[in-house]
Amino acid sequence: AQSVTQLGSHVSVSEGALVLLRCNYSSSVPPYLFWYVQYPNQGLQLLLKYTSAATLVKGINGFEAEFKKSETSFHLTKPSAHMSDAAEYFCAVSDNTGTASKLTFGTGTRLQVTL
Amino acid sequence: DTAVSQTPKYLVTQMGNDKSIKCEQNLGHDTMYWYKQDSKKFLKIMFSYNNKELIINETVPNRFSPKSPDKAHLNLHINSLELGDSAVYFCASSSPRSSISGNTIYFGEGSWLTVV
Numbered sequence: 001a002q003s004v005t006q007l008g009s010h011v012s013v014s015e016g017a018l019v020l021l022r023c024n025y026s027s028s029v030p031p032y033l034f035w036y037v038q039y040p041n042q043g044l045q046l047l048l049k050y051t052s053a054a055t056l057v058k059g060i061n062g063f064e065a066e067f068k069k070s071e072t073s074f075h076l077t078k079p080s081a082h083m084s085d086a087a088e089y090f091c092a093v094s095d096n097t098g099t100a101s102k103l104t105f106g107t108g109t110r111l112q113v114t115l
Numbered sequence: 116d117t118a119v120s121q122t123p124k125y126l127v128t129q130m131g132n133d134k135s136i137k138c139e140q141n142l143g144h145d146t147m148y149w150y151k152q153d154s155k156k157f158l159k160i161m162f163s164y165n166n167k168e169l170i171i172n173e174t175v176p177n178r179f180s181p182k183s184p185d186k187a188h189l190n191l192h193i194n195s196l197e198l199g200d201s202a203v204y205f206c207a208s209s210s211p212r213s214s215i216s217g218n219t220i221y222f223g224e225g226s227w228l229t230v231v
Contacts (some may be wrong), residue, residue: 032218043224044158044205051218078123088156099165100146101209101218105158 002027002093006106014114019063019078020040021109023091026072032094034103035065039087050074060083062101085112118142119223123208127229128196130157135192136226138206145210146170147189148220152203161204164189196230203227 007022025031035047048059055067065076072093093105121138128134140147148171149161163171164183178194193200206223 004202034219036222038156041227042208045221046221049219061157085192090158094160094220100163101169101220102149102159102163103150103220104162108156108158 002031002095002104004033004091004093004104004106006089006091006109008109009107010110010112012112012114013081015083016080019076019081019085019111021074021076021089021091021111022023023065023074023106024072025074025091025093027093032096032101033065034092034094035059035063035074035076036090036092036105037061037087038090038108042091047076081111081113083113083115086111119206119221121204121223121226123226124224125227125229127231130198130230132182133194134189134196134228136228137187137188137190137204138201138223140189140206140208140221140223141187142208144208144221145186146208147183147186148207148209149189149191150205150207150222152205152225153203154202158205161168162189192214193228198230201228201230210220218221 003026033050036044048057051065058064063078067070092103095102117142146165148163150160162181167183180192183189203225207220209220
């Protein structure tokens with residue numbers, strides 16, 4: 001079974017500082033990995049995805065993530081945090097059966113950005 | 116032009132009632148899903164339908180019954196609501212066989228259900 005582990009349920013950074021949200025995965029097959037963001041009282045928005053092409057994936061809002069097979073990691077980074085980045089971030093791994101893609105989510109990391 | 120839309124966004128109801136949440140997607144996808152997000156923000160798949168056929172059923176109580184009249188719609192009906200059903204329910208869709216977006220699942224805005 002596939003799984004993801006997000007280290008740190010709560011991360012606080014200063015505005016302008018580096019954002020690093022950690023995600024490690026477990027998969028018996030080459031994984032498809034995703035980061036989603038959820039702003040307060042809103043739905044899930046796709047930030048970026050890894051689908052076995054480039055290992056460094058660029059997403060929306062200046063975020064990027066690097067797939068490292070040797071470390072089974074897919075950490076999310078942003079060079080400079082902005083107040084508007086405050087949200088809940090979810091890492092997920094996909095199991096594609098051909099007729100459905102089943103996402104298994106991590107427990108989420110709440111990003112707080114302070115002045 | 117919301118890609119995946121679900122209604123209602125907020126629903127407060129009493130225990131024992133029956134309620135439905137509707138979902139529609141205009142992305143041309145052939146697979147739709149229901150996910151549940153509990154009070155601790157944990158997200159878990161409930162159901163998946165492909166072209167109106169049930170594909171995934173993750174040991175959800177029988178009180179939950181999804182219905183897909185066509186591949187663009189997937190509704191969720193809940194009978195005899197219990198306090199523990201309070202959660203956010205997300206509808207989603209994807210096109211697993213697509214070479215472009217196959218594994219990407221697009222989510223709706225969520226339906227906040229509160230059972231009192």
